[in-house]
Amino acid sequence: MAKIRVAIVGVGNCASSLVQGVAYYREINDNTVGLMHWDLGGYDATDMEVTAAWDIDERKVGTDLSEAIFAKPNCTAVFAQVPQSGIVVRMGAVLDGMADHMESMPADRSFRVAKGGQPDKADIVATLKKAGVDVLVNFLPVGSEDAVKFYMECALEAGVGVVNCMPVFIASNPEWEQRFKAKGLPIVGDDIKAQFGATIVHRALTNLMRQRGVRLDRTYQLNTGGNTDFLNMMDRTRLASKKISKTEAVQAVLAERLADENIHVGPSDYVPWLNDNKLCFLRLEGALFGAVPMNIEVRLSVEDSPNSAGVVIDAIRCCKLALDRKEGGALIGPSAFFCKHPPTQFTDDEAQRMVESFIHPAPGLAGTVKCLIVAAGQGTRLRDVAPSKPLADIKGVALIERVIETAHAAGVREFVVVTGYEALRVEAFLEALASRRGIDITCVRNPDWAKANGLSVAAAEAHLGEQFVLLMADHLFDPTILSDLLARGGDPKGAVLAVDRRLKSPLIDPADVTRVETDALGAIRSIGKGIAGHNGLDTGIFLASKALIAAIRADLKDGGEGGISDGMRRLASAGHAHAFEIGDRFWLDIDDAVAHGEAERVTA
Numbered sequence: 271m272a273k274i275r276v277a278i279v280g281v282g283n284c285a286s287s288l289v290q291g292v293a294y295y296r297e298i299n300d301n302t303v304g305l306m307h308w309d310l311g312g313y314d315a316t317d318m319e320v321t322a323a324w325d326i327d328e329r330k331v332g333t334d335l336s337e338a339i340f341a342k343p344n345c346t347a348v349f350a351q352v353p354q355s356g357i358v359v360r361m362g363a364v365l366d367g368m369a370d371h372m373e374s375m376p377a378d379r380s381f382r383v384a385k386g387g388q389p390d391k392a393d394i395v396a397t398l399k400k401a402g403v404d405v406l407v408n409f410l411p412v413g414s415e416d417a418v419k420f421y422m423e424c425a426l427e428a429g430v431g432v433v434n435c436m437p438v439f440i441a442s443n444p445e446w447e448q449r450f451k452a453k454g455l456p457i458v459g460d461d462i463k464a465q466f467g468a469t470i471v472h473r474a475l476t477n478l479m480r481q482r483g484v485r486l487d488r489t490y491q492l493n494t495g496g497n498t499d500f501l502n503m504m505d506r507t508r509l510a511s512k513k514i515s516k517t518e519a520v521q522a523v524l525a526e527r528l529a530d531e532n533i534h535v536g537p538s539d540y541v542p543w544l545n546d547n548k549l550c551f552l553r554l555e556g557a558l559f560g561a562v563p564m565n566i567e568v569r570l571s572v573e574d575s576p577n578s579a580g581v582v583i584d585a586i587r588c589c590k591l592a593l594d595r596k597e598g599g600a601l602i603g604p605s606a607f608f609c610k611h612p613p614t615q616f617t618d619d620e621a622q623r624m625v626e627s628f629i630h631p632a633p634g635l636a637g638t639v640k641c642l643i644v645a646a647g648q649g650t651r652l653r654d655v656a657p658s659k660p661l662a663d664i665k666g667v668a669l670i671e672r673v674i675e676t677a678h679a680a681g682v683r684e685f686v687v688v689t690g691y692e693a694l695r696v697e698a699f700l701e702a703l704a705s706r707r708g709i710d711i712t713c714v715r716n717p718d719w720a721k722a723n724g725l726s727v728a729a730a731e732a733h734l735g736e737q738f739v740l741l742m743a744d745h746l747f748d749p750t751i752l753s754d755l756l757a758r759g760g761d762p763k764g765a766v767l768a769v770d771r772r773l774k775s776p777l778i779d780p781a782d783v784t785r786v787e788t789d790a791l792g793a794i795r796s797i798g799k800g801i802a803g804h805n806g807l808d809t810g811i812f813l814a815s816k817a818l819i820a821a822i823r824a825d826l827k828d829g830g831e832g833g834i835s836d837g838m839r840r841l842a843s844a845g846h847a848h849a850f851e852i853g854d855r856f857w858l859d860i861d862d863a864v865a866h867g868e869a870e871r872v873t874a
Contacts, residue, residue, distance in 0.1 A: 274313060274590045275402050277322040277430070279421050280367075280409035281330050281359055283346040283497050283546050284435065285323070286339035287579035288407075292318050294350035304465075304580055310587040311594075311629050318586060320355065321401035324362035324394075328384035331361045342378045343498050346546035346575040360397065363388050367410055367417040369505040372498075379501060379542060391424055398428035405431045405589045407582065412436060412499065413508025422446065426453055431589040434459030434609075435582060437515040441600040442613045448708040451599030456592035458585045458601050461515040461610040464572065465580035468493055468550035469519050469610055471570060472535070473618060475554055477523045480871060484564065485557045486524060488532040491516070492551040495537075495574055496544035503537045512536065515611040522615040522874040527665065548574040581608050588628065599708070602679040603628045603749075614675045615874040616749075620856070623750040624679060634757035635813070636681025640734055643677075645670055645743035646690030646719035646726045651862040652744075658692040660743040661699055662860065664869050669860060670696070670743045671703055672873070674711070677741060680752035684710045686733045687743070688726040690719020722833035724822035731819050736762065740812035740834075746869060747857035751811055755850050760813040764846025765838060767794065768811035771851060773804070777858050777868060784808035784835055786849060794847035797838045806849060808835075809857045813850075817841060 278285045291304075296316045301308030305315055323335050330338035336352040338359045361384055372380045389397075398406070406425045410417050418438035425432050426449060432440070434457060440446045441459030450457045463470055472491050479486050494500070503509055517535045521527050541549075552568040588604040603624025605612035616624065649659025656662035660670035667675075674685055689696045697713045704711040716729040727740065737760050739752065751768055760766050769786050772778075785804035787796040797808060812818075812834075821837035830836050841847040860869050 273317055273319045274586060275321045275404045276318055276586060277398055277401065277403040277406045278320055278409060279324050279362065279406065280411070281323050281325040281335065281338045282409055283344050283499070283575035284409045284578050284582070286344050286346050287575035288582055289320060289335065289339050290348070290350040290352055291576065291579050291583060292316055293352045297350065306580070306584055307587075307629070310584060311591040313587045313590060315583060318583065320357055322397050322403055323357060323359045325359050326362050326364050326367060326381065326383050328382050330359045331384040333359055335359055343380055345497055347573050349576070361386060361388060363394075363417060363420055365414070365417040365420055367414040369411070369413065369502050369508055371505055372502065375501060380498065391420070391427070394421070394424040395428045398424065398430055403428070403430045404593055405433060405586050407433045407435060407586065409435055411502045412512045413502065413505070414438065426450065426455065429453065429455065431455050431593050432457040432459070433582060433585045433589055435462040435578065437461035437511040437611060439511060439611060441605055441609070442611050444706045444708070447600045447613060451708050454596060454598035456589050456597055456599065456601050458589050458604050459609055460612070461512070462578050462581055462585065463519075463608060463610055464574070464577035467572060467577050468548070468552070468570060469516055470618070471550070471568065472520050472552055473523050475552070475566065475568070476520055477617065479554065479556055480523065486528070487555050487557060488528065489520070489554045490534040490552070491520070491536070492534075492538040493536070493548060494539045494541050494544065495546070495548040496540065496542045497546045497574060499574070500537060500540040504540050509536065518615070519610040522665070523617060526870055546574050548572055548577075584608065588625070591629070601628065602675070614679065617874045620748050620750070620874070623748065627750055627753045631757075634759055635737065636753060636756045637683055639682070639737050639739055639756070640684040640686055641677050641682040641739040641741060642727065642730050642734060643670065643673060643685060643687045643741045643743050644723055644726045645696055646688050646716045647723065648691040648720070649744065649861075652860070652866060655863055655866050658695055659860075660696050662866060664746075664860075664866070664873055668699065669746075670700070672746060673741060673743055674703070674709065676747060676749045677739065677752060678709060680749040681756055682739055682752070686712045686714060686730045688714045688716050688730050690716045690726065722831040722836070724825070724832040724834045724837055727834060727837075728819050728822050728832070731816065734816065737813065737815045740814045740818075742810040742859070744860045745810040745857060746860065746873060747809065747811060748855040751809070751852050751855050751857065755811065755813050758850060760815060761846050761848060762815050763817050764841045764844070764848065765812050765814040765818045766848045766850050767838065768809045768852050769806035769849040770809055770857065771806055772854070773807065775807075778807060779859070779861065779865070782861060783859070788849045792849045792851070793845065794838065794842045794849055797835050797842065797847070809852060810859065811857070817846060
């Protein structure tokens, strides 16, 4: 395949490790160490070439990239011979890219701004276009708000994708994300995770405590290092977004958010002799069975920049894949897996599966069918949590927003939401969400919302194609369930239901769950809340055709209630209702306060 042409903004330690890494793998051709993917969508680890680079330091500007990556104040490990590239590092725009205190620090440790003029937007855009850049990688220092936004404007005008490796929020800012989507340009961000760094280890331990039923009471993550990143962050006024990014990455996997006084995550001190070695000190305190206290302390020592380059090299390739596929906007799965502050947080396991689905999309219905979400019910058992069930808060995000974001991550692009109870409030929220996230959402009012849920499906018929995804507004699930269901395809004369074979799952209310009985080939024989002899559970995730709506209407005509399960039974009797097994993947029906608490515990 063609090379991926990359532009680098900020030729510091992280850029040095990335460029060295490409040279290293070209030399040894070894895919057994240090890479999550050797081949990623047809691009291997050596298919990247830097065709433009900018920095502001006098020791780098005007020199070949192969020399600039080893120039002071860079201090990362040298692990590869890098041949002359023919790419001369250009003078960048300073703006707020250099903290005031850096100038008074020793020259070998700090920046020294090159003399001469600085480029304007037209200069940067012209260079990006002339160099044929595919992806711009942002390695600017923490706190460079104005400088980052300047280069983002350049990327948008030049028509290049972006990997935003630092915590100025672009991919996770709805306004910026919408601008990339409108231009058809992909972005992966924000704030790159390390391969095996402080945040990913902290998240893993936090998630492990959650999974094992251990309550986390308080925690800290203290980081020290001797590179320019840590020197730059001695100016605490530049740390606001960094602390938010690192703290939210940990809070996102907690069973319950910790009070600010019980969690501290962030850089702690600059120790020059550590150079690019980062020392992390973690402590987690909690309570075991019987509220018996426990704690764990971890000391992690890593070379900081190669640790991030191992992730950046995959982010670049995902960005190029999206360009090849003409996909614009934030890449939800890659951003969640590679970055600390993505547009939408998922657990690391979910995010990894989403990345694999992004890399290897199965042919199917993704992007071609609409998603119908039933959000009309009253939700009386959740009334103590929220007056409107779809708007119930799950870790700061409305339940229906989580459902829409999950379906969007699975490949759905158009949504039809049927409202009823508290319709005005729900519709106002959805209108704002559609504007904020640039998602196509149509609302349909069901005047008979108090009756069976099948009437809500029928109410949306005029807005649907022949096949559609059907979801419940109160069901959370792993997005790969839906992406795999779309890849499988549906029955144009029936419906396919995602079914869970784990009949004894502790997350299920046996008195309320809809039960499913299938034959050995996966054909649904019976479905309903009270059936005996069941061998599966209804997850509320369907790939349906309008035959389901016809079956619901037929049930009503014959004096039935017209529920979704009533329609499915009619399709089953005709041989057009099928089960799709979800394996061990996550789903949860948020129907009462207990389930809501479980959702708070298990979601990111």
